[in-house]
Amino acid sequence: MNFKLINSSLPSDFETTMQAQLGADFILFEKALGTEPPVSIRLNPEKRAFDASALMKVPWHPEGYFLPARPVFTLDPVFHAGGYYVQEASSMILHEVLSQLIPAPRPLRILDLCAAPGGKSTLLASWMPPGSLLLANEVIRSRVSPLQENLERWGNPHTFTSSYDPEGFAKLNGFFDLVLVDAPCSGEGLFRKDPDAIREWSPEHVQLCAARQRRILAAAVKLVAPGGTLLYSTCTYNEVENDQNAAWLVEQQNLEYLEVKLPAEWGVVSRDSGYQCYPHRLRGEGFYFAAFRQTRGLPFRGKTGRYMSKLSDLKKREEAALADWVQNAEALFFLQRPDGTVLFGPNELWNDLMLLDTALPQGVWLREAGQFKGKDFIPAHSLAMSTSVAADWPAVELDRETGLRFLKKENIELPADTAKGWLLARHEGLNQGWMKNLGNRVNNYLPKDWRIRMDIREV
CATH class of the missing domain: 3.40.50.150 (Vaccinia Virus protein VP39)
Structure with a gap:
């Protein structure tokens, strides 16, 4: 059967293949390709930020929702905090x-x-x-x-x-x-x-x-x-x-x-x-x-070697200092690179990670907790994003405009009575990154590669 083609931009060989595959449904398929694609997001169950009950559900995922229109995700602090992922339904x-x-x-x-x-x-x-x-x-x-x-x-x-x-x-x-x-x-x-x-x-x-x-x-x-x-x-x-x-x-x-x-x-x-x-x-x-x-296959027979030989264990003093920065420090292991950067992971995965490190030439990449410089600890952005970061660490809730300026890595001002030292920047209860309040100024520690380059006035 021959159909009147609606979208002439489709490759002719593709049209022929799809006509054979779909039969009478091809015309409906072709019409669908000419419509606006739906926009869907999947919420992060560990980072609740907003009530999605008014949105249309994705039937096959408990955290999936359709949006009525496509917003500018780049200018949404909740997106940058990992509150949701923009994923095709x-x-x-x-x-x-x-x-x-x-x-x-x-x-x-x-x-x-x-x-x-x-x-x-x-x-x-x-x-x-x-x-x-x-x-x-x-x-x-x-x-x-x-x-x-x-x-x-x-x-x-x-x-x-x-x-x-x-x-x-x-x-x-x-x-x-x-x-x-x-x-x-x-x-x-x-x-x-x-x-x-x-x-x-x-x-x-x-x-x-x-x-x-x-x-x-x-x-x-x-x-x-x-x-x-x-x-x-x-x-x-x-x-x-x-x-x-x-x-x-x-x-x-x-x-x-x-x-x-x-x-x-x-x-x-x-x-x-x-x-x-x-x-x-x-x-x-x-x-x-x-x-x-x-149904067949062979069970894994690998053995472990010395885990990440270029890394070293932390000193007791440094391990004790890190306990304030994370939740349940006893459930985590910490390792240190020669430059002082501290990596971390769950203790319960230690054996599996040793096996991976032995089997793979360059091992796998672990999360960065931060870096010791003398007696000072400089926290990493990945720690701010992790659910392992201390829930009671001092934080400042930023409104949307201030949150976007933080995400542009611009200077922001905090109330005069804000505590000094390392602070978590938050929006809608979700961590955006680290800042350090020195009293006379606030240092923004958002990584350069993560900063928003879009003009925030475009929204």
Whole structure:
């Protein structure tokens, strides 16, 4: 059947493929691509900032909401504090999938293998059971900093980052209970939001992506512990990158395909292998996912060496000083670089982090607590963002305008009776960063790379 095409900017080969895939639904699909994409956010359950009860819910995520219009997120202090993440609604369905497939609340070792910019990593961080470890990995170095920043904003101290090619994890075969491969793809599901995705699309690019995905998946399969779960997702529609790769995982990699039960009213389509979100069937973009269980594989056999040999333990005096800066200091470990920078993490993850450090050439990146300079301690921004920071540390609540000037790293004035010394800048009860009140001036310790460059008068 031939359809009258509405959006002539779509690649003709893509239109042909989608007509064959959708049949009579193609015209509805094409119309949907010509509409304004919905705007959705996912709240951080550890950083409550506002009442979202008046907003439309995302059906498949307890913290997901649609916004009536797209605000300027850059000029929202709550966003910078990690109060929410701006995430496409369809991809939030992974929360429901994981809740069905891994219901037992035991600590997990989790790897997000292609993690930048961090949307699914922050979703995993909020979903994972207490005591779990999440390693968010990104091979492209230019994308690592945004990933780290987003995870720091989210504040969960059980999350860590790394930058390795998937094959660089070979010494960790069988280590992870859950591996997410949100694979680089041809981006067909982004056509409505990103015109560049349309210009870059071609049948040859689809084939190139599918081959790259199989290379990543082949490495990922080995990392899953026996009985563990592999979750594969893309933001595309074609069978080559989706169904065929899912079938390859079953037929060639000996994984067991896992079904999930989703309400029909959600509009998610079950495919031959996996599940597909279409913009004409639900309020979201194109997203594909499929889940598998490792039925064979080998258990992890690695051993530990000396943890991070370039780091040293803190002196007792320094450890005692840090206890005032964090909550439950006895639940954390602290290590120090040669330059005095202090890193921290949960004690309950010490053994797992030692294993990771032994297996990976450069280890993983830990959170910075700050730096000792003589007897003085200079707190790091990541500590201000972390849920591990002392809840009773002196803080100053900033209104929106002052909060934005703080986030522009501008000088701000505080009331004359404000306590001197290190203070947390807060907005709506959420930490924005550190400042030091010297009495005659206030030093703003927001990292330069984090500052807002937009004119705050644009709102």
